Amino acid sequence: MSIDVASIKALTFDVFGTVVDWRSSLIREGEALGRAKGLKVSWTAFADAWRGLYQPMLEQVRSGAMPWTKLDDLHRMALDQLLVRFGVTGLTEAEIDHLNRAWHRLDPWPDAVPGLVRLKRKFILTTLSNGNVALLVDMAKRAGLPWDAILGAEVARHYKPQPAAYLTTAELLGLVPAQCVLVAAHNGDLAAAAALGFRTAFVHRRTEHGPTQTTDLRPTRDWDFVAEDFIDLAEKLGC
Amino acid sequence: MSIDVASIKALTFDVFGTVVDWRSSLIREGEALGRAKGLKVSWTAFADAWRGLYQPMLEQVRSGAMPWTKLDDLHRMALDQLLVRFGVTGLTEAEIDHLNRAWHRLDPWPDAVPGLVRLKRKFILTTLSNGNVALLVDMAKRAGLPWDAILGAEVARHYKPQPAAYLTTAELLGLVPAQCVLVAAHNGDLAAAAALGFRTAFVHRRTEHGPTQTTDLRPTRDWDFVAEDFIDLAEKLGC
Numbered sequence: 130m131s132i133d134v135a136s137i138k139a140l141t142f143d144v145f146g147t148v149v150d151w152r153s154s155l156i157r158e159g160e161a162l163g164r165a166k167g168l169k170v171s172w173t174a175f176a177d178a179w180r181g182l183y184q185p186m187l188e189q190v191r192s193g194a195m196p197w198t199k200l201d202d203l204h205r206m207a208l209d210q211l212l213v214r215f216g217v218t219g220l221t222e223a224e225i226d227h228l229n230r231a232w233h234r235l236d237p238w239p240d241a242v243p244g245l246v247r248l249k250r251k252f253i254l255t256t257l258s259n260g261n262v263a264l265l266v267d268m269a270k271r272a273g274l275p276w277d278a279i280l281g282a283e284v285a286r287h288y289k290p291q292p293a294a295y296l297t298t299a300e301l302l303g304l305v306p307a308q309c310v311l312v313a314a315h316n317g318d319l320a321a322a323a324a325l326g327f328r329t330a331f332v333h334r335r336t337e338h339g340p341t342q343t344t345d346l347r348p349t350r351d352w353d354f355v356a357e358d359f360i361d362l363a364e365k366l367g368c
Numbered sequence: 369m370s371i372d373v374a375s376i377k378a379l380t381f382d383v384f385g386t387v388v389d390w391r392s393s394l395i396r397e398g399e400a401l402g403r404a405k406g407l408k409v410s411w412t413a414f415a416d417a418w419r420g421l422y423q424p425m426l427e428q429v430r431s432g433a434m435p436w437t438k439l440d441d442l443h444r445m446a447l448d449q450l451l452v453r454f455g456v457t458g459l460t461e462a463e464i465d466h467l468n469r470a471w472h473r474l475d476p477w478p479d480a481v482p483g484l485v486r487l488k489r490k491f492i493l494t495t496l497s498n499g500n501v502a503l504l505v506d507m508a509k510r511a512g513l514p515w516d517a518i519l520g521a522e523v524a525r526h527y528k529p530q531p532a533a534y535l536t537t538a539e540l541l542g543l544v545p546a547q548c549v550l551v552a553a554h555n556g557d558l559a560a561a562a563a564l565g566f567r568t569a570f571v572h573r574r575t576e577h578g579p580t581q582t583t584d585l586r587p588t589r590d591w592d593f594v595a596e597d598f599i600d601l602a603e604k605l606g607c
Contacts, residue, residue, distance in 0.1 A: 263542030278517065279503060
């Protein structure tokens with residue numbers, strides 16, 4: 130049964146991987162730093178290792194082993210580990226902080242901004258991301274992402290896929306979950322949202338993890354919408 | 369001593385009265401409803417009475433007499449009282465709800481959008497309002513207010529002038545108060561923010577309360593910036 134598009138009021142977006150290409154952007158930032166400082170580091174391996182520490186870090190907060198900690202600070206804890214592991218030395222505190230804020234400077238996928246501009250005419254557009262507000266605000270200003278509001282984990286003080294991250298976002302919008310679509314390139318994120326009554330849109334991002342990606346290459350369930358990219362999503366939602 | 373503008377990262381805005389002309393907008397909405405339903409009501413008196421119940425309602429939440437309640441719901445409680453007081457009968461629940469959401473459809477002062485567009489080039493722009501997120505998102509979409517984020521009381525779960533409303537806003541932006549300016553047409557709001565280390569900008573709104581306004585006609589202290597309107601503020605901030 131297809132969804133009545135008129136019942137949808139808000140599109141809520143996963144960001145890392147779905148809206149922005151974190152991997153290429155981190156490699157770009159690392160390589161620029163490496164050239165400037167004469168570092169011999171595989172920044173591709175570094176980027177993958179950094180993202181590899183993401184879920185374990187979040188899990189420490191979700192499990193209660195660590196009190197609420199915003200993503201900027203989790204990224205920094207992971208970065209401090211990785212600088213040792215990759216033998217990177219000689220960086221000043223300002224340089225390490227700048228590298229940590231590479232996550233504030235991620236580039237959008239090429240279709241993201243034009244797609245969001247079209248979708249914004251008809252729907253409320255918000256983040257529903259594990260990124261903290263400052264990170265997402267900086268990213269949006271730099272990339273031109275036209276969000277109506279910056280919502281998600283930090284405001285809810287719960288990381289996805291914990292239910293409060295999704296439910297607080299809908300509640301702050303004054304909406305019930307069935308009026309909200311989660312847009313994500315990750316089947317697991319969509320499954321968590323769908324279990325709470327959110328509508329779902331899967332967007333293909335086949336190179337989020339590089340050319341040999343093996344995860345989330347296709348929708349694993351019959352999500353409400355499946356789109357090639359945000360332009361295709363705009364078409365499918367009649368924008 | 370003047371402030372170094374380069375130290376300012378974010379402008380955080382009071383909304384009701386400072387960005388939007390709530391009084392004229394409520395009168396417009398009331399008169400339209402009155403014509404449609406044949407109601408004999410002074411909508412000017414109605415608008416002033418509705419706003420008159422604002423601080424008493426907020427105070428019930430601030431004092432703890434009432435649990436956290438979003439502004440849409442406080443507006444509705446006040447509206448239900450006023451419909452009785454003004455003898456308005458015969459409205460359906462949908463019509464009452466639509467009238468309550470007049471606060472989502474307030475018009476900006478004429479300088480607000482062009483001023484914000486200029487200010488946005490240089491600063492992060494957020495709400496720091498007692499309005500709830502859904503109200504402010506709807507208002508922004510309708511009026512074209514180019515916020516980078518919707519922050520303030522609901523996210524902090526504290527109403528201004530309680531310190532948490534201001535401090536949570538700065539914290540979510542990853543900033544210290546001295547990097548944030550509160551922009552407001554109300555000396556009391558600015559005093560509360562200044563006590564916490566915020567920078568301050570007073571904007572004149574001499575007819576917020578109508579042609580016979582007696583409050584906030586001028587700055588009562590030497591605020592960091594004093595502007596005629598948002599265009600003048602943009603000039604003074606070098607935008």
